[in-house]
Amino acid sequence: MSMTMWKPTGLAMAAIAATAAVALMVPAAMAQRDPAYEAARAAGQVGEQPDGYLGYASTPTPAVRAIVDDINIKRKAAYTSGAPGGSTVEQFAFVTGCNLINKTRPGEKYMAPDRSWKTRDAGAPVRDSRCP
Amino acid sequence: MIAVAGLSGCVQIETPDKPIEINLNINIKQEIVYRLDGDAKKLIEQNSEIF
Numbered sequence: 001m002s003m004t005m006w007k008p009t010g011l012a013m014a015a016i017a018a019t020a021a022v023a024l025m026v027p028a029a030m031a032q033r034d035p036a037y038e039a040a041r042a043a044g045q046v047g048e049q050p051d052g053y054l055g056y057a058s059t060p061t062p063a064v065r066a067i068v069d070d071i072n073i074k075r076k077a078a079y080t081s082g083a084p085g086g087s088t089v090e091q092f093a094f095v096t097g098c099n100l101i102n103k104t105r106p107g108e109k110y111m112a113p114d115r116s117w118k119t120r121d122a123g124a125p126v127r128d129s130r131c132p
Numbered sequence: 133m134i135a136v137a138g139l140s141g142c143v144q145i146e147t148p149d150k151p152i153e154i155n156l157n158i159n160i161k162q163e164i165v166y167r168l169d170g171d172a173k174k175l176i177e178q179n180s181e182i183f
Binding site: 033053075086091092096099103113132 | 155175
């Protein structure tokens with residue numbers, strides 16, 4: 001077995017750097033939901049609440065509870081760091097929640113303003129009257 | 133078995149299931165709703181793994 005030893009040239013180094021940059025950027029730009037989270041949504045175990053957080057549409061298993069807790073903590077951090085000046089974290093979370101309920105797919109759960117869990121169908125979801 | 137059951141009972145008491153508080157009585161003016169809508173959409177797009 002022979003091994004070719006070579007010194008990286010400037011060009012090769014640039015190519016490696018460019019490849020590394022793309023490798024770093026792609027997951028950030030195309031980050032997808034964790035499969036377990038996606039499955040819990042599809043199964044209707046978790047749903048979107050009007051306040052911008054996830055809730056349990058049915059009694060959660062410890063695994064589902066862990067998923068929801070983890071995501072809600074991350075959402076809270078995102079709302080906290082992302083709330084534009086002149087608005088509160090709760091307000092930013094609420095408007096995001098309006099959007100998240102809109103984006104639920106048929107079969108997924110969301111909470112209506114009367115706090116009842118609904119299953120999204122082909123029609124528009126029942127949302128808070130203040131939603132944009 | 134009884135010891136195990138008792139232990140799991142203890143664990144549950146020590147980590148009570150805090151119900152997620154849902155605040156639907158949020159105070160927000162319509163102009164703020166519309167002003168935040170674009171930022172909310174951007175946030176969802178840029179953090180798709182948690183939404």
